[in-house]
Amino acid sequence: MKAAVIVFPGSNCDRDMARAFEQAGLQVDMVWHKDTALPSGVDIIGVPGGFSFGDYLRCGAIAANAPIIQEVKAHADRGGYVLGVCNGFQVLTETGLLPGALLRNAGLKYICRTVGLTVATEDSVYTKGYGKGTEIGLPIAHHDGNYFADDATLDALESEDRVAFRYTANPNGAARDIAGILSANRRVLGMMPHPERASEAAHGNDDGARLFAHLTTELASA
């Protein structure tokens, strides 16, 4: 099974994400944003955290128009899996693969600490390994993680069980405590917390490891 991790100028969690995929048993290719094709046979694409293009204009806005994004969209349209973390989540909302947008944190400050999360659905390859209602801790490191969507979109996300993770104590003002959401086909996940930064014992917290481990198990049986 293969993962591709997209690298933009300013990405800084690309290697962390690659390592987490590798630890879970996936073969990983790094893909430069200017590339116009993905390696063949990619099962899942990782869109990593960081500050792509210096967060110029809006977080993720320039990256969302990079050449490789057409291939990421085509992969998602074919039913492929895409995991966007932090800046990767911002990129996925800017591309329209996920609804809503990430606004400046309500408290205006950049927040870098571990936060509590509740797994809000187990109906995805990413969250099944935890079980619904499980509480985990994952680090966040963002200035613009305040999830926003209009009420109709939020209602639809909830009624379709597409909220993947919620904050136990909302750090950034996110609507309805949302920390991560799924696409309509449940194969695209965008989340602000960093599972890849908490995925082995040396990180001091391996709550994120189950996401990658279970994902790999599910992809293997698919």
Added chain:
Amino acid sequence: MKVRVHVMLKQGVLDPQGEAVRHALGALGFEGVGSVRQGKVIELDLADGTSDETIGQMCEKLLANTVIESYRIEHL
């Protein structure tokens, strides 16, 4: 031709930066500042004859995120 695009957060979208500026103005002793909204101004130097439709597409595709922002095009 020069064009100025004004990008603002839509009404109803919380603007914490504008709110912080409002507080700061109050702290400086300015009274009666009801609300502050902060946006962006983008100036473009375009080929003569660029249509409003094309400029609108620039706004829709990149300059504004219409999920949260509205834009206004001003010809200079």
